[in-house]
Amino acid sequence: MIKKIEEGIYPSDIKKMDREELELLSYEIRDKLISTVAETGGHLASNLGIVEMTIAIHKVFDAPRDRIIWDVGHQSYVHKLLTGRGSGFSTLRRMNGLSGFPKRCESIYDTFDTGHASNSISAALGMAAARDLKGEDYDVVAVIGDGALTGGMVYEAMNNAGATDSGLIVLLNDNEMSISQNEGSMAQHLGKLRSSERYNNLKQNLKKGLRSIPVVGDTLFGGLEVLRDAVKYTMVPGVLFEELGFVYLGPIDGHDLGELIEVFTYAKMLKKPVIVHCVTKKGKGYLPAEKNPSKFHGVSPFDTETGMLKKESERPSYSSVFGRKLLTIALEKPEVIAVTAAMTDGTGLKEFADLLPKRLFDAGIAEEHAVTFAAGAAANGLHPAVAIYSTFLQRAYDQIVIDVCMQNLPVTLCIDRAGIVGADGETHHGVFDISYLMPVPNLTFFAPSDGEELEKMLEYAMNLDGPCAVRYPRGEAPEPLAEKRIFLQNASSSSASASDPSFLKSRTLLSGSDVTLISVGRMTEICAESCEILSSYGISAELIDARVLKPFDREAFVRSAEKTGILFVAEDNVLSGGFGSYVEDLFAQSTRVKVYRIAWPDEFIPHGTQEQLEKKYGMDAVSVAERVRETVEGKA
Ligand SMILES: Cc1ncc(C[n+]2csc(CCOP(=O)(O)OP(=O)(O)O)c2C)c(N)n1
Incomplete structure (x- = not known):
């Protein structure tokens, strides 16, 4: 009887499962992925396509001893489910819950934090170098998609790896898709490889060698010599990876557990730079995602029956x-x-x-x-x-x-x-x-x-x-702010047209006398709400939408500061070096004008909804209004 995902499945459990149990597990994982991402939103299609590869990885390799690095990391949900994180999976991408990407602070099975594409081979090579220098013995595995293979770092890393001959395994998950159709000559090269007969040759030779290996994953590689011959036999010129010094194995069916386990075992034994080309289907096992993998690459909550999004945006983004x-x-x-x-x-x-x-x-x-x-x-x-x-x-x-x-x-x-x-x-x-x-x-x-x-x-x-x-920010673009009720009283609230010489100026959305709020981008709508709250406290706030960050509209800020003496600069950027630091510099010598700043602190901000994070970090309308009020009333 196999364990349920919610009970916490670990690589040690996978190692005990037979082929039939692993197949059953793949169904269970797909159900879990679909039902969870339908609630949380996330990268569904990429994960559905990598189920068998991930199972095979944890069958053959010995994580966390062997280091597995997920390029981009958006496809690591299956890995999370197989490394003891099944019970908390419903918290995926939610504030204080599991991250949608690998995180070293989340699990010892996550060896490298990723999110930006094409760096996995560089990181893996660095890890392999550290391993070799320290005289340690384990495998380092980079899992990378064909989309990420279009990034230049990949070739810098391969150029480096092919020359060092360090033991390094690259598992290429080729689903012919980046977020949408993969473009470029590398994609064409993979296409040629996909249609080649190379794997059949490899398979014949592998069969001979693998027969002498008693247990998959065991260290007894009796057929080592035969396998090395198989490599020689299958190596033909013209495959880019081989020209770069990698042993190329494939293409193989990335949904055939038997084939995957066989070839990963073989790659493990080689102890040199090797790339295994696995062909997969993005969205595999869920028809709406198979039909429209781009939509289900990164999807917001949806109805599992129909695949329709639960909430369509009301306004254009x-x-x-x-x-x-x-x-x-x-x-x-x-x-x-x-x-x-x-x-x-x-x-x-x-x-x-x-x-x-x-x-x-x-x-x-x-x-x-x-x-x-x-x-x-x-x-x-x-x-x-x-x-x-x-x-x-x-x-x-x-x-x-x-x-x-x-x-x-x-x-x-x-x-x-x-x-x-x-x-x-x-x-x-x-x-x-x-x-x-x-x-x-x-x-x-x-x-x-x-x-x-x-x-x-x-x-x-x-x-x-x-x-x-x-x-400009993520999400819906607000209605023209100048038409907002609280701004209508202000003649100057609309910005000039793009051909007007005065276009490179800030715009004053609301005039006031107690305090000035200078807002940047998304913070303008938020500060507009803060101004309404402040007016209910009897505080008259002036709101300047900065608009043009460079060249910097110093005259407008000086004019307003002369009136109110207190400036708050709010921006959706970090404090350090932000727009507010330029306003601060402008009044650095002034004894009369005080500048306060509202921005993201000097730390990496975790995941959560935009609204939750703004509230937590004091960037929402109520928090901004409270901070301004305390200052104006002399409490801060
Ligand atoms: C530097 C960088 N640019 C863009 C992205 C956005 N992005 C995330 S996944 C992805 C496509 C990845 O395709 P592939 O590696 O083939 O993985 P798949 O989802 O197809 O499994 C892109 C462009 C990113 N994560 N990093």
């Missing part, structure tokens, strides 16, 4: 406002192109891709390359809009500084998911971009606070002959 506006601009301006790093859907560029496929460039999960590609295109007469999530753009900092801004090239960085993102947690929050972009010369930098503002800023940026960045 910032991403879709961006995508639509860029398309409108591109239809008028032939020099406009869109560049994405494997995130066409997520960044709202689907319609653009459908209507103008030749002007949409998907660089793969390669943010550095995407930015420099855009710089090259701009140097040659085009105006690229590069749409990348804030957190992933961190990868391309040097390219932004040197390749784009130093040359003053017309590249527009469309920075999606800026600020806190919610359930994806600490690897995905976009809370550093203000700090890392503010110091870069030549850059114009915007933070819209509603959809209409985003449209105007994009229009401005795409007409600018120089670099520009527009950062």
Whole structure:
């Protein structure tokens, strides 16, 4: 009788299970994945596709002694279920619950925190080097998808690994999909390998060798020599991995437990850089996900019967406002192109891709390359809009500084998911971009606070002959804030049109006399609510939506400070180096003006909903209002 997942299944249990029990377990895991993610939301399709591979990994390898590193880590749910975390699985991605990614602080079975793609082979090689230097003996295994294989770090790591001959195993989970269809010549190379006959040769030879191994996973490799011959026999030139110094095994059926266990056992024995090419189906075992793997890559709560999302958004998201506006601009301006790093859907560029496929460039999960590609295109007469999530753009900092801004090239960085993102947690929050972009010369930098503002800023940026960045948050774009009830009394509340010279200014949404709130992006809507709360306490707050982070609208801040003497700067970025630090500097010598700051603290923010996190860290409307009130009333 096999244990139930809720009772806590561990790798030691897997080792005792026979083939039939493992097959039953795979059904149980899929049920658990579907029922849980239907409630919590998360990365369903990737996990459904890697069930058998994960079972085989824990059958053959000896975690946590053997180190397993999950590239991106979004596909580690099955691993979590097989390493004693079944009972807490309903807390997945919830505040204080299990993370949706591997976390060293969560389990000894998670050996490396991941979230950003394509770094697993580098980390694995580092671990292997540490192992070898310390004279230890265990396997280091990187599990990576074909999508993540489009990232440049993979090739830097392979180049390094192939030359060192260190024992390192790469398990390639090839489902022919990144979030959407995988693009690029590597994907084509994998396609050729998938249709080759190589595995049949390998299988014949393996059979001979494996017959002499009594128990899978046992250290008695009597057939070592025969197996080595099998490698020689199956090695043929022209396979990129082999040219890079890896033994290539495959392609194998990534849903056939017998085949997986056989070949993983073999890879374990080789003690050199080896890559096992497993072919899988994204979304396997749940029809809606098999039919639409992109939708179920990262899905919000859904109905398990129909696969329909439980809550459709009421208003368009910032991403879709961006995508639509860029398309409108591109239809008028032939020099406009869109560049994405494997995130066409997520960044709202689907319609653009459908209507103008030749002007949409998907660089793969390669943010550095995407930015420099855009710089090259701009140097040659085009105006690229590069749409990348804030957190992933961190990868391309040097390219932004040197390749784009130093040359003053017309590249527009469309920075999606800026600020806190919610359930994806600490690897995905976009809370550093203000700090890392503010110091870069030549850059114009915007933070819209509603959809209409985003449209105007994009229009401005795409007409600018120089670099520009527009950062906007995850989620629905609010109605134009200037039309909000509390702002209607203010004539100056609407910003100028994109062609107006005064466009590069902040906007005063509410005038007041006791205190000034300067808000950035998402914090504007929150601060608007705080102002309403403050007015109910009889405190008259002035609200300035900063809008333009660079160039910095010092006159407006000085003018308001002269009136109120107290400034609060609220931004969805970290405190260090944030917009508020520039306002603070402006008044550093002033004895009359006090500047206070509301921003994310100097720590990695965990997962939870945006609202929960804002409340916890004092960034919600009520907390902001309370802090302002205490200060104004002289209590703080
Ligand atoms: C640096 C970086 N850019 C973008 C992403 C967003 N992202 C998460 S998973 C994914 C696709 C991964 O595809 P693959 O590795 O094939 O895994 P699959 O989900 O298909 O199993 C992308 C683009 C990321 N995590 N990291």
